[in-house]
Amino acid sequence: MNFIWLEDFLALASSGNFSRAAEERHTSQPAFSRRIRALEEWLGAALFDRSSQPARLTDVGEWFVGVANDLINRVERVPGEARQVAEASSVTLRIASTHALSFTFLPRWLRGLESQTTLGPVQLMSDVLQRCEALMLQGQVQFVLSHAHSKAQGALDAEPYRSARIGEDQLVAVSAPDAHGHPKHQLGGSRSTAVQVLKYTEESGLGRITRAVLDRRLEAFAVQVVFTAHLASVLRTMVLDARGLAWLPQTLVQEDLDQGRLVAAASSDWNVPLEIRLYRDRELRGRAADAFWKTAAGV
Template structure:
C-alpha cells in the first residue's frame, strides 16, 4: 500500500477521467491506471465503474472517498503534532529577531529576563522582518522580536499572533557631521540641491514604518535616493561615510550620537518616528520552557 494511491484516487473521484487525473498527478495514464488498480487489489474490491463515461464511483468507492479524505487530513496534521510533542519537552528557545534589535536591544533585554526565569539554550535567527515573519508562519521559531508602529501592521499582527510590547525606540533622521559639527545634509530650510536619501528595501520592517509615517512628507521634498539596503546597520555605515540621510533606530546609534559622528538632520521633532519593540509568540502550545520565557517577558513589560 502506498499513500500516493489515496491522493490518486481522490483526484480521479473529482475528475471522473483517467487522462485528466493522470495529468494532474504528473504521471502517464498507464502508470496512473496501474496505481488505481493496485489500490483496488489491496482493498479487494472495485472502486470505479469503468463502463460509464465519466467513470463513476461504486458504492464502496463513495464510502472510500470519505475515508481517504479523512485519512489525508490526518496525515497532513502529523508533522505539526510531532513538532508540538517535541516543543513540549524542548528547553531550547527558538527566536527570530530583526538585525537591528539583535545587535542592540536583545542582549540587554535577555539579561533582564534572566532575573525572572532561568533561560535555557537560545537559538537566534537574525534576519529582515519579512523573513522573520515567514519563520513564524512555518513554525520554525516560537518568538519574533521586531519594531512595530500603530500606523502599519505586519503579517503577524494581521494574522492575530499574540504579542506584547517589550520596549520602545525612536527612528531618527541622521547625517554625518560637517567640520562645524552640523549635519552635512539637513532636512530644514530651503535647499538648492536634493537631499541624498539612504532608503530601506521593502523587506525591512523599519522601512515599512518610515514609509508609513514620513513617506508622504518626504514625497513633497526634494530628495534623491542614492542607496537602498535591507539593514539599518548597512545604512548606518553609509550615513557615517557621508552618503546621505537615513532614519536609524536610536538603540543602534546611541554611541554615534554621543560622539557626534552622526547628528540629527533636523531640529523638527515631527520627523522623528516613535516605534514599539514588540515580541510575538507562536499560536497554541509552545512547551514549558517557552511559556516560562513568555511569562517572564509579560512580567517585565508590565513594570
C-alpha cells in the first residue's frame, strides 16, 4: 500500500469529483483514478459509489476516512518520536549560549561542573540571545545560557520553560583612558556636551537589558550613538579604539580594567546588575540532560 493513495482518497472523499481531486493532487485524472482503484484492490472493497455524480462514499469508504486520517497523522508523528527516542539515549548535551558568556563564563563553569559529575560530549551553539531563544523554541537545544534581568523578560522566562540562577555579572560603563588615566568618554559631566555611546542591536540580549534599564535615564543626557553591534566583544574592541563608551559585562572587561586598558566611564550607580541564568527545555529527555540540569541548578 502506498501512502500517497491515502491522500488521494481523502481528496476525492472531500469533493467526490475525480477531475477536481486529480487537479488538487497535481496529477492527471487517469493516473489518479488508477491509484484510487489500486487502493480499493488492496483493501478488497469499493470505497466510492461511482454511479452518482459526485461520487459518494460507500459504507467502507465512510469507515476508511477515519482510518486514513489516523494513518497519516501517525506517520507524520514518526520522525519526531524517533528523535525523542534517540535523544533519550543520547549522552550529548546541546547548549546554546550568548557570545559573551561563551567566551568568558561558560568554560570555567563547565570545568566546575566536571568536578562534581561526569559530563558527556557538549554541542555548543554560540549566538545572539534572540537566536538562542529560537533554537530552544524549535527544540534544537536542551539548554540556553544567557544574562538576564527582571526588567527585560524574554520568551524563555514564561511557562513552561524553567531556569536557574547559576552566576552573576554586571554591565559597567567603560571607556578608553586618556594620557592621564581619565576616561576619554564620560557620563556625568556637562549634560549639554554630547556623549559618544556604543550600543547593542535589537537582536542582542544585552541590548534588550540596556534598553529596559538605561534608555530612560540616558534621556537626560545629550547622547550620540556612534556605533551599534550584536556582540559585546565587538563593542569592547571599539571602546579600546576610543570610539566611545559602552556598557560591557564585567566578566568580559575585568582584565582590561585591572591593566588600565579601560577605565570606568560613569559612577557605580550606573552599573547594571545581571543574573547569569541557565534555561531548560520543557521536557528534558534522557539521563544525561536530566543529570546535567540537577547538577547545574543544584536540585
